[in-house]
Amino acid sequence: MWTIENYPIKELASGENLSINTYTIKGHAGPHIHIQASVHGAELQGNAVILQLMEKLKNKKINGSITFIPLANPYATNNKHGTYTYGRYNPVTGDNWNRNYVDVVKASGFDMQQFVADNKSLPWHELRLVFKAELDHIIDSHIQKLVDKRLLAENNKLNLILQKLAAKADGVLDLHTGPVATRYLYSAEYEKEISYYLKFKHILVIPDEFGGAMDEAAFMPWVHLRNELEKHGRDITLDIESFTLEFGSEESFCMEDADKDVESILNYLKYKGVLEEEPESFSGYVCKLADYRTLFSPHGGLVDYHFKPGDRFKENDVLASFYQFKNLDPQDPIQSSRQQFKATTDGIIINRCPSSAVHQGMELYQVMTNLEEFQL
Amino acid sequence: MWTIENYPIKELASGENLSINTYTIKGHAGPHIHIQASVHGAELQGNAVILQLMEKLKNKKINGSITFIPLANPYATNNKHGTYTYGRYNPVTGDNWNRNYVDVVKASGFDMQQFVADNKSLPWHELRLVFKAELDHIIDSHIQKLVDKRLLAENNKLNLILQKLAAKADGVLDLHTGPVATRYLYSAEYEKEISYYLKFKHILVIPDEFGGAMDEAAFMPWVHLRNELEKHGRDITLDIESFTLEFGSEESFCMEDADKDVESILNYLKYKGVLEEEPESFSGYVCKLADYRTLFSPHGGLVDYHFKPGDRFKENDVLASFYQFKNLDPQDPIQSSRQQFKATTDGIIINRCPSSAVHQGMELYQVMTNLEEFQL
């Protein structure tokens, strides 16, 4: 029922070889789901969610299969500067670990026109299979090409292994967290309605485009296929999804919270038919990427945050106060050293900077504005 | 009433010169109090406490004088690795910023025997003045010697400037925080009873000895003097104190919390007679340094912390659970990957590691055991 595979992903200077494990459970016929956690090394809660999910599946009947990859980027999780985990960027190159995936269909020069010309009449469930097989081949060739040309940089290797694994899936869930954050998810435009089944109160809708992240790398081949099929007059509704789920704040691992967090994925598994139960209904808020705003710090100073992730705010609310000690007049200490940072719109706090020592230009908050309600 | 002075403390490679400001308020005759914050760059709450204290003093009558030094180590506060502040250690040398102060009486080779022989018959209030003048001179000479020999390393300069300023004081308060911490303070043995006036629930009593920290650097000259006087048969009760106050967790700056935190220092100022009110009574717990234990992590893994700073625990309580994914059996995921970390004594959690990604041997918790109650 369970199979475990080990993939070496990075040989270190000392000769140790870091690796990832995949844990796959297979049941009756059904879709394949791919769930990974901790591509950003400090984002740990997804691993707790995976454990809870495995636990819930103990005595459940499964249709299809699920692959779990906890601690998908051990190099990043092990990388400490002080007690904190420097896990968002490759410490050598500064690269964001979730911006170096590849739009393999494009990068490989795959001839999608020809593929669609050849296969456009297949029923979708067959076409899907044929294309998955193609994808597997495309990624293998792409890796081999990079190896041959010595262009396989460290991010590529890990990224392409994960992409290859995810390319087999009908549902890809990439488990992340924010810095100090509420729970929210990223959904592509085309899969927005399905994302509601994940029971996240805050949904960020991104275009069906590529920006280097895992979720995009997983859905882009299908988007390219859909677009090409459209040109041939065939409209299909993609039944393959890829989401990034943000389970709260980084550096935290809490099994008790995970016990609630896991409900989101269970509901999605019900929707997908992997679990034979009715998915539950849900309501929350949707925000378009264009309305998701990073508020950069206009000053340097010490920051008193007045709102926390999940809080709603109104235009003109004081979101934070900056204290600039170089301006301090001891006769009027608070007033003289304080500058207030006010909201220019209504919205909801999603992320905030985990430190109160802030340089000018740092990310202070990320907020959703122009929220729309959704109801499943 | 207020005077502001600026001290350059570090010229940077780019040529900028970082500096600290001292803000001194003087009233009628009375003791001098020295209050500094943020020698560890990520420990910010002391600055909020200073602001609130200045605010409270706005219309108060003062006996004596108080010097405030917010952001006493700007280089450390500005030092970022990721969004967090790498503020505990000098990034170049690894030195803990609060372990490089100097026991100046010893380091300078000051002839305490001669000094006491010459001055032992002075009344204490005069002897105190004479010794303060000596101390000022000792520190100046020590700095000059290091400059001449090109031995003034970066920590020394900042440390010695702060020591020189503190050497004028009858009360020194060094405002720190823990990593993720409850509020507690460090008191030397000789000043334990006075520390109760600071209204901290948890008091850690350290020996009257030198270990490199600011509080020790400030009280050691007086301890040396007291010890030498004792040899001449004169017992004095030191009325000069030096405490390290730990105001919660690092990276946090909260004016609302500071409004409560400041009550501690106000009460001390009342005790010292700087403010003309009766100090309030208080009760809490005292722990000896030998009973203050760092619990190092016996494993590497992801940690679920079951207790938070301020919580009391009993022997055999599970303080934390480690999840080691390399041991994971997907058929029994939680049980197979979990190792429990149990308390071997009763105690109270003071600090915990701010990350759940923990390597073997890292500091997991710091706890007080064998607590004694105190009642002021």
Place this chain on the structure above:
Amino acid sequence: MWTIENYPIKELASGENLSINTYTIKGHAGPHIHIQASVHGAELQGNAVILQLMEKLKNKKINGSITFIPLANPYATNNKHGTYTYGRYNPVTGDNWNRNYVDVVKASGFDMQQFVADNKSLPWHELRLVFKAELDHIIDSHIQKLVDKRLLAENNKLNLILQKLAAKADGVLDLHTGPVATRYLYSAEYEKEISYYLKFKHILVIPDEFGGAMDEAAFMPWVHLRNELEKHGRDITLDIESFTLEFGSEESFCMEDADKDVESILNYLKYKGVLEEEPESFSGYVCKLADYRTLFSPHGGLVDYHFKPGDRFKENDVLASFYQFKNLDPQDPIQSSRQQFKATTDGIIINRCPSSAVHQGMELYQVMTNLEEFQL
């Protein structure tokens, strides 16, 4: 003759404000040259070159004007992790300091079509002036827009100030270094022949396109203008250049080397007519960006580099040996632990990794292949 201006570029958490100085010398009528150094904080040699250049200009007659900006990114130069300078990436965001400039014409939505329609008949020397004035306005508006929307992230501020200053220039020289590197420069396709006057032996030719770097940010507005003019049938030869000059290795500052390095810029100033002497002839090698290859490390291990920057190599030469101690057989220690890294083409070493402790996937060498000789 000289004017000095100061621009604050980053307010720090502690309240200090880092700033840059511009030093401008003005002579008779003539072109304006912009020279900046150390946008990457560890790349120091350009500052020595600036000093030597200022020194050479002491008693020289100048046509036009030159602006010098040494230490253009003090935050990056001051950022230490250990004794080395972590100066290539923003320590908070991982962003490469030289990849966040803006293609302002595009980003601002400037109506180039209209502009060219309005001004296409102007003689080039006038059109150039009019467009420079436009550019200045475009950048100001772009900055204001970001400020208003609180989107001025830390890199933006510094980058846009530098772009605004460079937008006034007829020649922009951005002084960098490699990690461990030989001297080489980046030239756009359109300015290739002029780059020869800079007397660098190795010239890397990049397309007339935008990739986020300073040199591109400075020439892109002119490339856009040229392209639009072409559509209107007007072919112009751009006489505004922008180059990145790589003066050897990072962390090094050597005035003696700079005394030779400065000859390159002096020759360019002669070509531009800023100095009234005949430029000297020169010969060297040109490589297209497509032939400039990063060789990523196929293994982890300790590396013995057999070639150094500036060295030529042949196909099948052993460029480096990897020693992997986990493979060590003590009976045949060298053979068993060694893997050889061979060249697959002829070429010349430009950069190499400054450390022999190398993880799989790290950049080992950057090499030029398919070199063409040039002769001025």
Place this chain on the structure above:
Amino acid sequence: MWTIENYPIKELASGENLSINTYTIKGHAGPHIHIQASVHGAELQGNAVILQLMEKLKNKKINGSITFIPLANPYATNNKHGTYTYGRYNPVTGDNWNRNYVDVVKASGFDMQQFVADNKSLPWHELRLVFKAELDHIIDSHIQKLVDKRLLAENNKLNLILQKLAAKADGVLDLHTGPVATRYLYSAEYEKEISYYLKFKHILVIPDEFGGAMDEAAFMPWVHLRNELEKHGRDITLDIESFTLEFGSEESFCMEDADKDVESILNYLKYKGVLEEEPESFSGYVCKLADYRTLFSPHGGLVDYHFKPGDRFKENDVLASFYQFKNLDPQDPIQSSRQQFKATTDGIIINRCPSSAVHQGMELYQVMTNLEEFQL
């Protein structure tokens, strides 16, 4: 003939377990030599020396045994901040990896008086054996005590394993490098004459005391024993040595250099009788620790180093020039921005800072003064 053993030394957050390998060659009866490299993670050359030494031993007859431990601290070697290896300090605690060894005789409370009382009449070769057995037991007990009390911090584990291995040896060689450095070694006072056999031109003589380093941790038990035996009127000449050998600069691994470096150790093996050849004679310079001076930077700025490791200098020589751009007068650029750093004594450069971007107070040079010649 060869045995290989593996010791896990650190379980990481991701669950990987870093380990070290020992490679031991045994021949006929004779002394045991312990050779380790890279306790500081960026100090790589010792590993090349170990490989070359193993290679030389291929067909040699050995008396006694040698244990090799290459890459003795893999966590440190793998720790990157940028392309450089942050290998000198534990990134979590700031601890210097070579300052946390333990003076086990003292730390364990071993009753040396009793031991000497019991064994003082044994012939030295027997006493040596008995004490080695004691030592092994002392270290085991000490480790167990730390484990039981959860006091085994991460440095302790690695350090104590290495100490336990070294405690079996009659000669301990800890292979290090400086930052940018010449070749030199540390010898204790008692073993000074023997250190000459190592054929290092520069010998730094340290007291027979404990300061936390490996070499000291290895010789201190014997120094304690010798001192106690002296009290009982028995003078012994210790024939157990422990040296720190500094093989040039960090980040470098060069087998060609190692081929020469290895001559030093081969000569020592001859002296010890492990190899059956006559050791060669040698001459060089000795400097006492008190005459080994760190020159701290009196300014911040860019530094032009005029001397390199191995160079001799005279009083008043300009060792380095500082360039402070905030002082720059463009009319007299070099003169106005330069400050010269002059030698106050004669001496020889041993180490220098690897970066020219230097903050006030950083270590600029380490120099030997008052050199004495030695002749073997």
